[in-house]
Amino acid sequence: MIRFQKKNLLYKVYTWLPILALFISVFSEFDLNYLNIDYFSFNFPYILIFYFALKAYQKFDYFLVFLAGLFNDAVVGLPLGISSLSYILICIFATYLRNITLSPNLIKDWFYFLFIISLINSINFSVLFLFFSYELDITLFIVNNFFTFLFYIIFSIFFKRYLKSLDD
């Protein structure tokens, strides 16, 4: 396990890693879809935001999440503000879950995450279709939703290890 000297610059960068990962994924659209598997894609920012908002990670600034949403809209070509709204809604739902939960359970969180992303993707689809007249393929949304849900459990293992390494 890598151990850092606290107050070290590298340690500070390490503590900001989730936000850095969020911005890198937003700028480079990290979703492995260049693997050229038909319909395959997943939304990494959703997983990251939900997990760290749920764990109330102190360095996870909501304003930066909001900014990441704006950048994502610019990169993908969606109307500005759509992704920001989605990201902030994820933060709200995650915070609500944290407030009502006494003993956290990964499987419950996982299914709650499915409900949240389904709801948010539905809102996104409806807004883009009804207000912005975008032609969208609903199959892509459903498949993206499904894979995001599946990948949550894998990434949560890594994120858990990351948070543990900070506690140590």
Next chain:
Amino acid sequence: MAESRDDFIIAIRSAFLKKSTKQKFSLLTLVFFSIFIIVLSNFNFKAITVTKSVIKEIVYRSSFIVSIPENFIKSSYLNLTEYTNFYKEFKTTKEELDQLKSENISTKIIKSENDELKSLIDGYTITSNKILAKVIVDHKSPFLKSIIINKGSKEKIKIGTNIYDRSYLVGRVIEVNYTNSRVLLLTDLNSNIPVSITPGNVQAIIVGNGDKKGEIRYIKNDLINKIDDKGIAYTSGTGSIFKSGIPVGTVDLKDENEKILINFYSDFTQLKYVFAEIDELVPTSVKTKEDDQTKVSSDTEQIKLNLISDELQILEESNTKFLEENKELNSLTNELNKQIEILKKENDFQKNLIQQYNLDQEELEFLRLNLIYSSKCQSKKLFSTGFKVGTPEYKECIMRKGKISD
């Protein structure tokens, strides 16, 4: 019951309004802020447009920088695969180049004629200038198919500017910033392309299927049967969205769902550089119209003559090439004929040898049988049934092992 409702309200309020020590804004503020931006971005105020443009400029450049490592890995992988197919591709490209060279000349003739006719009809000529643009961001979003190029309003790019990969249509510009612009690819679900399909000159509209192909959506039912597999689709120019006569792709009728698909000529996943076509209208002045017409026609004649002489030169070159090939083939034929004669002689000699060998074998067999059956076949007495030694009958008798025929 009331208690649980209180808990719910407290949890909701806490989620929306409570700001932890490190947070600068509450989540409710950010939600309002997001909605405000969505609504605001729909208005076309200059200040908003400029702000949007600045944000996008910064984001596109940042995205380009952030994507460098990922792009490096991708391009290295592609280079590696390209090297393995290098020689094969070189050969096919060389053949294609020869063919295209000759086709290019006739295209130039048609183009010059077309320009001449257009200038006569419209009173203006469209000077199209293709500028090279680099693709700076090509993240394949599963929902929207678009790319960002490094040319913008600074280089006179407008909304609707046609974008090409070599001479094939790739898409059109849908958003212009000062130094970059977004191109909506033909594969996007929001992309509609009016096309003509040959043979049959069938008019249709191709809509991107959101993946790698296009789909023919709007076409008269009785014209569907006119479309052939591998038919060529090119832009019809209807609606003035795309210029007419640009090759788009080939018809693919092998779809399982009985949809008429289009395989685009260009591979949109491999775009690195594209061409943006900037059109400028140059009016033909009325005063000097006649002079210009004669000048244009003489220029056109000159161009045609040049092109024809070029074509002639190419034909002569290919002719000499064929003559040389012919000579080589003749000498080769002569050599082969000589070899055939030598082989024939050898064959005759070997045949003689075999024949001689067979005769010797027969003689040997006769001598062997003669020793055994000569007493049976020889005529010794006056009334015996044998034959005189040395006669063909005697030999026949010996070969039949002493049996005298009737």
